Amino acid sequence: MQILPLNALIDVPWKNGGGTTRNIAKGMRRDHVVWTISRADVAQDGAFSDFSGMMRVLTVVSGGAMTLDTTSTSLEANLWEPVRFEGALKVHSRLQDGPLTDLNLMFDPTLCEGDVITHRGPLDQIARRPMQGILAFHVLSGSPMINAARLSTGDTALITETDAALVLAQDDALLEISLRYLDQSDAIRLCMAER
Numbered sequence: 001m002q003i004l005p006l007n008a009l010i011d012v013p014w015k016n017g018g019g020t021t022r023n024i025a026k027g028m029r030r031d032h033v034v035w036t037i038s039r040a041d042v043a044q045d046g047a048f049s050d051f052s053g054m055m056r057v058l059t060v061v062s063g064g065a066m067t068l069d070t071t072s073t074s075l076e077a078n079l080w081e082p083v084r085f086e087g088a089l090k091v092h093s094r095l096q097d098g099p100l101t102d103l104n105l106m107f108d109p110t111l112c113e114g115d116v117i118t119h120r121g122p123l124d125q126i127a128r129r130p131m132q133g134i135l136a137f138h139v140l141s142g143s144p145m146i147n148a149a150r151l152s153t154g155d156t157a158l159i160t161e162t163d164a165a166l167v168l169a170q171d172d173a174l175l176e177i178s179l180r181y182l183d184q185s186d187a188i189r190l191c192m193a194e195r
Helices: none
Strands: 002-004 019-029 032-042 055-063 066-069 074-077 083-086 092-095 100-107 112-120 123-127 133-141 156-159 164-168 173-181 189-192
Touching (some): 032 112, 055 074, 055 112, 074 083, 112 164, 133 164, 164 173
Antiparallel strands (some): 032 100, 055 100, 066 074, 112 173
């Protein structure tokens, strides 16, 4: 298990000045990005970048809600509730209660399946790692334990070889990010973000 503390993440300001990204990890197949996990501080309303060929799962991890307007509908991104949409979708975000932070999972659906689930304490269970894939956990609140290691809010744990023993107290919450690899003809390697 690899743990990336929140305070180790590096801020990357957006070109449009509307926020900041903090990369956490990505899966690479040669030079192709198969999946990415990152945090974003969103300071104002604005258009999302085009990530054609990728699926996105966005989860607001702190702050208020955000409305994601598309050409045909609106999606509500409420606190701790994952929202899935295609990366090619033209999205304009509207912040409902000021600045917020979200966690973004993006993945190539031709190479892997991704899912994000919110867990709230109290909880004591085993999370099963996909046979071919990876589990990641991002702490939303409290100090949950994963495989006997205590994490803090904003920390991320990545697990590539075992299942995960989760122990959450009453006020603990975290996101479980599961990535199952579909095509095993070439290895997908885990790349942790620069610190």
